[in-house]
Amino acid sequence: MADGAAAVLLIFLVVVAAPVASAAAAAAGGGGGAAAVNGDRLRAEQIRKQASDAAASAGALAAASRRLHLDRARHLRLLSSLHRNLTATLRELAAAASASESASVSDPVSAGDEVRRLDLQAKDLIRAARAAIADAKPLFDPQLKIQQLKDAIFAQNELLARAKKRGAFASLIAAKSIPKPLHCLAVRLTAERIAEPEKFADPVPPPPALDDPALFHYAIFSDNVLAASVVVRSAVANSLDPSKHVFHVVTDRMNLGAMQVIIGLMDLKGAHYEVKAFEDYKFLNSSYVPVLRQLESANLQKFYFENKLENATKDASNMKFRNPKYLSMLNHLRFYLPEMYPKLHRILFLDDDVVVQRDLTGLWKIDMDGKVNGAVETCFGSFHRYWQYMNFSHPLIKAKFNPNACGWAYGMNFFDLDSWRREKSTEQYHYWQNQVCLTKWYIFFSCLVV
Secondary structure, X not given: OHHHHHHHHHHHHHHHHHHHHHHHHHHHHOOOOHHHHHHHHHXXXXXXXXXXXXXXXXXXXXXXXXXXXXXXXXXXXXXXXXXXXXHHHHHHHHHHHHHHHHOOOOOHHHHHHHHHHHHHHHHHHHHHHHHHHHHXXXXXXXXXXXXXXXXXXXXXXXXXXXHHHHHHHHHHHHHHOXXXXXOOHHHHHHHHHHHOOOOOOOOOOOOHHHHOOOOEEEEEEOOOHHHHHXXXXXXXXXXXXXXXXXXXXXXXXXXXXXXXXXXXXXXXXXOEEEEEEHHHOOOOOOOOOHHHHHOOOHHHHHHHHOOOHHHHOOOOOOHHHXXXXXXXXXXXXXXXXXXXXXXXXXXXXXXXXXXXXXXXXXXXXXXXXXXXXXXXXXOEOOEOEHXXXXXXXXXXXXXXXXXXXXXXXXXXXXXXXXXXXXXXXXXXXXXXXXHHHOOOHHHHHHHHOO
């Protein structure tokens, strides 16, 4: 307890002394500036918070120690009392046995009754002693205490794992849910496209800005009408000169009309755009694109569409890979950017869950040094390592890839299309699709999700 008091005193001195020292330093510096004062104040606040947390932890530990000490003292008193009673009973039994041997033959009953009484008393005390020892054993047996703690930790980890799985499943459901007022947004936009076809028709011929490599080009591939519009609107709103930006929005045939309307109704402040369906790119056929052949797999369809709720929540780490969006060609178009835009040298790929918050023109000044892809690395501990995305039980994967290599965020990728063509990255993608993904269907989703 003395050590605890010393620790609390030290914490108190840190809490009190830090603001005083900061104030003294500010006074001595005179015109040190508001920045230094604010920095000292923030540091003092951080120390105060840390000290408060430490004091709360110390108080909780002290309370637990007091409870443990009281439990030990109570059991010690109980065991000492039982020891005294048992010792006294043993002495009485010995005395009674001696008395019964020397008693007169005329009075054997009273001697026997005394022995039986003491025997019953001893048995009661023995039962009480065994119960007290069993109750006190966890307090005095370190191994038993450690095992109990391990059992408690294991049980809590099981509860935590189940809670994480349920939470991951609920978050996926929430992310895919649409507010009620927007349920029919795509339908209303499509109806408007049908009602006014001339207003939202693509210009013929296409504006030359769409192929101008001197401008800043963005690729957005999505079937989410609202999300794609947010990406375009936020990029335009934060651009210093919107007229230099070109947005290439690609969706599927079903959402093409709605996407044309929602982008066409925006005030893009001079920015250029095109909205196309991926079906318009005729080179994307099953004879050229391996993934189109693989999407026809019956086992793959079953993997994505015949899952019960208990199966969907079985593996929280791979739960996101069970999303049927990975069956959409929109999820794989990024591998064909050089062929989709043959006249461009660079392009910025934006996912539909991105909200732009500043001007992006500075990205085009980055020296890629011959690299194909510029992205944000997302390795923190074991987070986003290759082993989370690829099946390293396959010998080819195991031989060619490092399971601990870092992944990267695919929400915003800057592609040097000239380097891509030189390195033949699309051909390499096709090679791995054919070599690995066709081998066993059950590792297919690991190959698709990159």
